[in-house]
Amino acid sequence: MRADARKNHDHxxxxxxxxxxxxxxxxxxxxxxxxxxxxxxTLFRHFPTREALLEALLRDGFDELTARAAELETTSPPEEAxxxxxxDFVACAHNYRGVxxxxxxxxxxxxxxxxxxxxxxxxxxxxxLARAQAEGVARTDIDGTDLFALAGSLAWLHDQPALAxxxxxxFGVVVNAILTKSGVASAGEx
Amino acid sequence: MRADARKNHDHxxxxxxxxxxxxxxxxxxxxxxxxxxxxxxTLFRHFPTREALLEALLRDGFDELTARAAELETTSPPEEAxxxxxxDFVACAHNYRGVxxxxxxxxxxxxxxxxxxxxxxxxxxxxxLARAQAEGVARTDIDGTDLFALAGSLAWLHDQPALAxxxxxxFGVVVNAILTKSGVASAGEx
DNA sequence: ACCTGAACACCGTTCAAGT
DNA sequence: ACCTGAACACCGTTCAAGT
Numbered sequence: 001m002r003a004d005a006r007k008n009h010d011h012x013x014x015x016x017x018x019x020x021x022x023x024x025x026x027x028x029x030x031x032x033x034x035x036x037x038x039x040x041x042t043l044f045r046h047f048p049t050r051e052a053l054l055e056a057l058l059r060d061g062f063d064e065l066t067a068r069a070a071e072l073e074t075t076s077p078p079e080e081a082x083x084x085x086x087x088d089f090v091a092c093a094h095n096y097r098g099v100x101x102x103x104x105x106x107x108x109x110x111x112x113x114x115x116x117x118x119x120x121x122x123x124x125x126x127x128x129l130a131r132a133q134a135e136g137v138a139r140t141d142i143d144g145t146d147l148f149a150l151a152g153s154l155a156w157l158h159d160q161p162a163l164a165x166x167x168x169x170x171f172g173v174v175v176n177a178i179l180t181k182s183g184v185a186s187a188g189e190x
Numbered sequence: 191m192r193a194d195a196r197k198n199h200d201h202x203x204x205x206x207x208x209x210x211x212x213x214x215x216x217x218x219x220x221x222x223x224x225x226x227x228x229x230x231x232t233l234f235r236h237f238p239t240r241e242a243l244l245e246a247l248l249r250d251g252f253d254e255l256t257a258r259a260a261e262l263e264t265t266s267p268p269e270e271a272x273x274x275x276x277x278d279f280v281a282c283a284h285n286y287r288g289v290x291x292x293x294x295x296x297x298x299x300x301x302x303x304x305x306x307x308x309x310x311x312x313x314x315x316x317x318x319l320a321r322a323q324a325e326g327v328a329r330t331d332i333d334g335t336d337l338f339a340l341a342g343s344l345a346w347l348h349d350q351p352a353l354a355x356x357x358x359x360x361f362g363v364v365v366n367a368i369l370t371k372s373g374v375a376s377a378g379e380x
Numbered sequence: 381a382c383c384t385g386a387a388c389a390c391c392g393t394t395c396a397a398g399t
Numbered sequence: 400a401c402c403t404g405a406a407c408a409c410c411g412t413t414c415a416a417g418t
Binding site: 107162 | 329
């Protein structure tokens, strides 16, 4: 990549991060290009779709989450590992408002730029769930996609301004439904 | 209201029902007016905001749900009543894709045309929940707004095409988390 | 009283023309 | 190889002008 292109690429990402943090995943692309002081067509050259831009923004966090799943698998007991990872996942998805719905459509569409990242998330979560199920601490009538769906719905709760204050407590309620033991019912109060 | 205005009003509602069923709550208002064979400004005259239009579409169903809550309170045991009403509520909210988020913002905004309907839903659900809590069949660390939030997140799941097939089963999982007894874990399989 | 076409300021997408 | 302005077809909103 040419030096000026690289510079535009990085600057666009930084501006997009700020704007999407502020306005959500459906922020105006025109506005992003404008604030970056760059032609709108240049934004499209670097990120041909909105999802490609989201993917570039989310990739680092997703890679960290995948690594964290592997780490938790060896360092923490199954129940604790699953709950801790779910909490991190929801926090990451909630990083940009409205990104959860994009992930849910992307995971079913192999063409989507977000597809691979979502798949990685789902399989990481599935492994932690399977481990918990094998140890008898998680209900066995749900699979990794169900877990992904429940995590997504919790991230969605976070996105609703009216409900955000209760999202941590409801996280505890839903986690309690996933686990067969009930020692983590109150997860985020205080 | 003048006869021609009444006719436009009713026809717009019928067309809006079809278009929003097809395209979701963020369907193009221009498209609705176009399909109704009416000027766009006429749509705005009858329904000054998108929420006003949604409210007109949802009102009947919401009124039915309120009546149903009162009915269930006298005809069914507390647990059964709560679960049955929740199921109806989710089905109604899912009637139009994307309407759940609109409801969540409306319930916090007294100015919204949807506010009153949402408040009615919440208080109806709260009464059924309180009854179940008093009988010791529902956990006591959640309130009516939490219930509304969980129901909303289940409706959101229904809206995601990839997750819709699992929404009934996950309804069971979440309901199981709300109830203190566990006799309804598998709610929608078969 | 009610309706409408046109204007306005936006949006995402594309592409010929520039350097 | 990379960037850009302009064009295109959309969108929601408003309002003067019509009946």
